[in-house]
Amino acid sequence: MSDPVIDLRSDTVTRPTAAMRAAMNHAEVGDDVFSEDPTVNRLEERVARLLGKEAALFVPSGTMSNQIGIKAHTVPGDELLCEASCHIYLYEVGGAAVLSGVTCRTFEGQHGILDVNQLEGCVRPVNDHLVRTRLICLENTHNRGGGRIYPLAKIQAISAWAKRNNLIMHLDGARLWNAVVATGIPAETWAKCFDTVSVCFSKGLGAPVGSALCGPKEFITRARKVRKLFGGGMRQAGVIAAGALFALENHVERLADDHRHLKVIARAVADTPGLHLDPADPETNILFFHIDPELGTAKDVAATLKQRGVRVHPTGPQTIRICTHLDVSAQQAEQAAEVIRTLSRQPVAAR
Numbered sequence: 496m497s498d499p500v501i502d503l504r505s506d507t508v509t510r511p512t513a514a515m516r517a518a519m520n521h522a523e524v525g526d527d528v529f530s531e532d533p534t535v536n537r538l539e540e541r542v543a544r545l546l547g548k549e550a551a552l553f554v555p556s557g558t559m560s561n562q563i564g565i566k567a568h569t570v571p572g573d574e575l576l577c578e579a580s581c582h583i584y585l586y587e588v589g590g591a592a593v594l595s596g597v598t599c600r601t602f603e604g605q606h607g608i609l610d611v612n613q614l615e616g617c618v619r620p621v622n623d624h625l626v627r628t629r630l631i632c633l634e635n636t637h638n639r640g641g642g643r644i645y646p647l648a649k650i651q652a653i654s655a656w657a658k659r660n661n662l663i664m665h666l667d668g669a670r671l672w673n674a675v676v677a678t679g680i681p682a683e684t685w686a687k688c689f690d691t692v693s694v695c696f697s698k699g700l701g702a703p704v705g706s707a708l709c710g711p712k713e714f715i716t717r718a719r720k721v722r723k724l725f726g727g728g729m730r731q732a733g734v735i736a737a738g739a740l741f742a743l744e745n746h747v748e749r750l751a752d753d754h755r756h757l758k759v760i761a762r763a764v765a766d767t768p769g770l771h772l773d774p775a776d777p778e779t780n781i782l783f784f785h786i787d788p789e790l791g792t793a794k795d796v797a798a799t800l801k802q803r804g805v806r807v808h809p810t811g812p813q814t815i816r817i818c819t820h821l822d823v824s825a826q827q828a829e830q831a832a833e834v835i836r837t838l839s840r841q842p843v844a845a846r
């Protein structure tokens with residue numbers, strides 16, 4: 496039975512398909528803390544190969560993957576550089592400070608995208624008073640940037656600059672798959688610019704749980720120990736790894752559908768007086784829009800849309816985020832677009 500509500504709050508709300516559940520049901524398992532889970536091992540080998548890295552580590556979440564990466568790359572008193580609205584800085588509960596004793600230095604990006612010129616001259620000199628600049632973290636696609644794809648040339652320039660300055664590069668690639676499908680640039684090409692890459696299976700790919708941290712063998716050996724420290728060592732994890740493997744094998748190419756569906760919804764937002772897309776040309780499966788106060792607050796608009804069968808995510812007093820994903824069909828995208836258009840015909844209910 497189809498869900499009466501079209502849930503566009505996040506691409507994490509997907510539920511495993513019947514085929515994915517069957518794959519999980521039949522997964523071969525073992526104790527992964529002993530490295531004896533054949534399904535986890537298969538997944539790790541597969542992801543490492545896809546990203547052109549020596550090894551990978553299966554972890555419960557994207558947050559843990561990023562935070563293990565930060566911990567394994569740094570010592571307390573180090574500094575990482577990142578964009579001001581990235582997930583690592585904004586939405587990981589200050590993990591870099593709490594778990595690794597690392598300070599974050601932020602730079603304002605254009606919809607999440609930095610230019611190497613912004614970084615020139617920012618590496619701190621060796622000095623008893625100063626933190627050591629150690630790591631740079633980028634995000635592709637960029638969540639708060641409205642699913643923005645990092646132009647490869649910009650990443651390559653930052654990567655070359657990082658190398659010249661002895662800095663380590665980490666990618667939060669929670670939605671790297673969306674960038675791959677939207678551009679046709681293979682995951683390996685993006686990953687080449689980074690020492691380590693985190694990817695998620697539980698966003699657009701539709702697996703219920705799981706991320707992977709990829710990098711050099713020696714790094715992953717250290718990361719494995721940090722995973723244990725953070726409580727992320729799992730036992731018969733093959734059950735969930737099978738969902739991730741299934742997602743990798745079956746749900747990457749179809750992300751193009753999500754991108755197409757988002758464009759249908761984006762057109763409705765752009766056509767509706769009082770709503771303003773930001774950025775105006777969403778590229779993947781995420782869009783943000785601002786709401787003129789005459790139409791109400793983001794919460795008012797979200798409540799009205801919910802009454803009309805569409806759930807969205809208010810991310811600020813006048814801002815809403817929408818994501819498309821595996822559980823949104825072409826017909827539901829059209830339907831959601833039609834509901835959004837009603838905002839101009841039947842304005843938001845009185846507050």
Ligand SMILES: Cc1ncc(COP(=O)(O)O)c(C=O)c1O
Binds near residue numbers: 583
């Ligand atoms: C860009 C990005 N990185 C990391 C994460 C964290 O993933 P998780 O929710 O699995 O911890 C998210 C979650 O939405 C994200 O959008």
